[in-house]
Amino acid sequence: MYQDHKRKFWWNGMKRDVAEFVSKCQVCKQVKAEHQRLGGLLQPLEIPEWKLEHISMDFVVGLPKSRQGQDGIWSPLYWDEVGEKAVVRPEIVQITIYKVTIVREKLKAAQDRQKSWEDLKRRPVEFNVGEKAYVKFSPVKGVVQFRKAGKLNPCYMGPFEILEKVDTLAYRLALPSNVS
Structure with missing residues (x-):
């Protein structure tokens, strides 16, 4: 607005007066985009909970004796879906837990890195x-x-x-x- 008017008019403090008028004008507020950084800091999504975090382990005894003379087993059970269980060998559960922990740590690091970069281009708004x-x-x-x-x-x-x-x-x- 100032650039348009300064070709035909001029007075002392004209730029300040135009800026003040535009800041109070209802139509100007609806039409003009503010040239500011984006409002609101980045809100990263939660890292999803892994279904093997809820593991129950049981000792099952009273089975037929094995060749080694054992009649019991240690069986980790994990919840596969709602109401369903699956039996897995303990070493497979340990390997899987280790790999999932690494993946979650890498996801968290990537989210933190992305948030720090994005927040540089944003401003807090409340x-x-x-x-x-x-x-x-x-x-x-x-x-x-x-x-x-x-x-x-x-x-x-x-x-x-x-x-x-x-x-x-x-x-x-x-x-x-x-x-x-």
Whole structure:
């Protein structure tokens, strides 16, 4: 706006006045994208729990005697699916647990590395209940939203009141009934 107006008009403090007007203008807030870093730090997904973390081990005795004269076995049981069990030899369970531990450590290291890089390009954002916020949306190409086309087509809706904080970056808003 300043670049457009400075060709025809000029006064002392014009750049500051234009910036102040744009910061308070409702239409400008809906149309202009802020040139800031992305809001909200990266929230990595939880590493899934492995099904062999819940292992039960039993001694089964009273079996027919083996050639060595033993009538019992040590059997680790693990939960395969809900309500199903499978019997596995102890050495296979130990090898599998070791490999899964390594995979989980590598996943955690990769997530930490990705988060540290992404957070450099982001800024922490937190809203409080009762504040008002704009919601950014991406209109489908070729579809005219709000009967405006081109440069003044708004990419933000609002402001909407924040009713509650659901999660770290999730909020419940008071949306009007005509917004689906």
